[in-house]
Amino acid sequence: MIYRFPCDAAYLPRTKLSYVNLPGILSDGKRDRQARVPGFVAVQLGERCFLIFLRDGEPFYAARITPQGRGPAALSEVLRLASTESERGEGGQIGYFGAPEAQLRAMLATLVHDALPLTAELDPGRPERLFPVLRERGFSGVMELNDGGKHHFLTFEAGAFRTGWFCDRDESVPLPEFLRSLFVAGAVLQAAVYPALDELPVQAGPGFVDLYRRMIGGTLRELALATGRETALEMMQRGQGLAALEHPVVASFDITPEGRVAGDPVASPDGLTEGVARWITEVLIAAADHHGVDPGAVVEKVARDSRFVLSEHGFFARLPWALAL
Numbered sequence: 166m167i168y169r170f171p172c173d174a175a176y177l178p179r180t181k182l183s184y185v186n187l188p189g190i191l192s193d194g195k196r197d198r199q200a201r202v203p204g205f206v207a208v209q210l211g212e213r214c215f216l217i218f219l220r221d222g223e224p225f226y227a228a229r230i231t232p233q234g235r236g237p238a239a240l241s242e243v244l245r246l247a248s249t250e251s252e253r254g255e256g257g258q259i260g261y262f263g264a265p266e267a268q269l270r271a272m273l274a275t276l277v278h279d280a281l282p283l284t285a286e287l288d289p290g291r292p293e294r295l296f297p298v299l300r301e302r303g304f305s306g307v308m309e310l311n312d313g314g315k316h317h318f319l320t321f322e323a324g325a326f327r328t329g330w331f332c333d334r335d336e337s338v339p340l341p342e343f344l345r346s347l348f349v350a351g352a353v354l355q356a357a358v359y360p361a362l363d364e365l366p367v368q369a370g371p372g373f374v375d376l377y378r379r380m381i382g383g384t385l386r387e388l389a390l391a392t393g394r395e396t397a398l399e400m401m402q403r404g405q406g407l408a409a410l411e412h413p414v415v416a417s418f419d420i421t422p423e424g425r426v427a428g429d430p431v432a433s434p435d436g437l438t439e440g441v442a443r444w445i446t447e448v449l450i451a452a453a454d455h456h457g458v459d460p461g462a463v464v465e466k467v468a469r470d471s472r473f474v475l476s477e478h479g480f481f482a483r484l485p486w487a488l489a490l
Contacts, residue, residue, distance in 0.1 A: 412440030
């Protein structure tokens with residue numbers, strides 16, 4: 166199945182992934198003012214579709230749609246999968262499309278939220294009842310219509326239709342007539358409704374995630390020098406478990422027995438900062454109490470090269486020690 170979505174412009178019509186430099190597309194907004202526009206990149210890998218959303222030409226969120234489900238995806242994971250598929254040359258496709266921020270917000274509402282129970286009352290086979298049900302329930306949010314892989318998004322407020330974005334709609338065709346065409350006998354149409362998003366979510370980018378991988382790995386190396394690798398690994402894993410009770414994002418990281426830090430967390434920059442700060446705090450408190458390690462000295466050494474970025478995002482303010490950075 167090919168996934169298709171509404172768009173205002175096709176900056177890069179769907180083409181083979183092996184022909185395209187995806188990192189170049191995602192960084193174009195840094196180089197070209199004309200590229201600083203809202204839109205999305207759709208990467209099709211078999212029956213999986215990954216969407217990378219851009220605002221002012223900069224990627225800010227990624228999500229996936231598969232036959233098994235949908236939801237957020239790590240930007241770093243999507244880049245890695247696209248690179249692997251491109252190297253193999255096994256038929257992945259990519260497209261880059263312009264779309265207004267309101268449409269991106271509607272699309273993301275269907276990807277970050279679960280469908281509402283009201284969905285069970287919507288029967289596309291009875292189109293004469295579809296809109297009346299929403300009106301009777303006073304529904305506010307987004308309705309998604311899936312027409313055999315073509316996705317359409319409609320927004321409602323207090324049961325009244327407000328606006329919508331429709332895949333492959335000829336603008337010369339009036340909207341009521343276009344909607345009627347979706348409900349023709351035999352058409353494969355699915356409907357679902359979702360809560361609205363008040364604002365666009367923002368996901369920590371690959372560089373930001375890598376920064377915290379380095380912080381975690383550096384803390385492990387310093388503790389290994391002071392306590393031995395096995396003890397350091399045990400402390401890191403115990404601290405991770407404690408931090409994950411309040412900050413599940415840290416469970417997305419994985420530390421191998423060799424000390425390599427992997428994982429593709431999906432979180433806001435602030436959420437990721439909060440989680441990793443709590444993790445390192447738990448670890449260094451234990452290291453200080455049981456092994457006489459100086460927590461401040463460890464943080465200062467590990468964070469020195471990245472201190473300005475970490476400070477800007479409030480990492481040090483979340484630690485319980487005074488630091489000389």
